[in-house]
Amino acid sequence: MELRPLGNTGLKVSSIGFGASPLGSVFGPVAEVDAVATVREAFRQGINFFDTSPYYGGTLSEKMLGKGLKALQVPRSDYIVATKCGRYKEGFDFSAERVTKSIDESLERLQLDYVDILHCHDIEFGSLDQIVSETIPALQKLKQEGKIRFIGITGLPLSVFSYVLDRVAPGSVDVVLSYCHYGLNDSTLVELLPYLKGKGVGVISASPLAMGLLTEQGGPEWHPASPELKSACKVAADHCKSKGKKITKLAMQYSLGNKEISSVLVGMSSVSQVEENVAAVRELEGLGMDQETLSEVEAILRPVKNQTWPSGIDQK
DSSP states (O other): OOEEEOTTSOOEEESEEEEOGGGGTSSSOOOHHHHHHHHHHHHHTTOOEEEOOTTTTTTHHHHHHHHHHHHHOSOGGGSEEEEEESEETTEEOOOHHHHHHHHHHHHHHHTOSOEEEEEEOOGGGSOHHHIIIIIHHHHHHHHHHTSEEEEEEEESSTHHHHHHHTTSOTTSOOEEEEESSSBTTBOGGGGTHHHHHHTTOEEEEEOTTTTTTTSSSOOOTTOOSOHHHHHHHHHHHHHHHHTTOOHHHHHHHHHHTOTTSOEEEEEOOSHHHHHHHHHHHHHHHHTOOOHHHHHHHHHHHGGGTTOOOSSOSOOO
């Protein structure tokens, strides 16, 4: 598995990152034995980067990931863990007091002494000025205490990243996690990459399948995309299927193709999903992309390209 440098952190993360939200039974029940097996298989296949949050499954994702990582029985330095703070089942709280308490709770659930990255989670739902003046300084204290190694911010609107990065001291934020903005239907993250590189900030991209739009079954009912975008993605998925291809593989490979993005986070909750994702990477490294199908899908999606939606993940 290719390892890519993450900004100025010195970390080298696998090109595919393990998105642990499904381990919190967010998309359907996942048994503990399956969660542990999935984490072990991912690590065995060369995935060294695991991402979770106390929000996913109301803390269940962190607990399941913790059990999976413990079962690896390898040195802590062999894997990289990111969790988040500020977004919880109960709502949002980016206060210094809450995020300071949050990391202790997360470390206990993950059964770890430290996390490599602590992200402020979905910052567009909070006050960006509070993130700048209160949350990030609180995270810097946690860094000094050794509970976290690096600081990140996440959100859907790309504008939140530059708002914060332009107002904090250089080096205060090490990583950004963007989602749904580098995929077949939306590649607007690419416009921000030179700016982020100039700030020395590492880039992680999540949701290459656009929260389910780029799958044969389509997105969940609550998906906030427009009917036009949902319809175009369905046409694209059906077109791939008619050719005996999988839009999920094409979408994954497209997202992995940009080396300026250090890791692409993909949700996984079964050994077979891990195998499928790793096979997509190996094929990309060997044979390259199916350029013919890619061109056809891009043509189908062109009328809705870069169309986004207001914000947030699961709005349930």
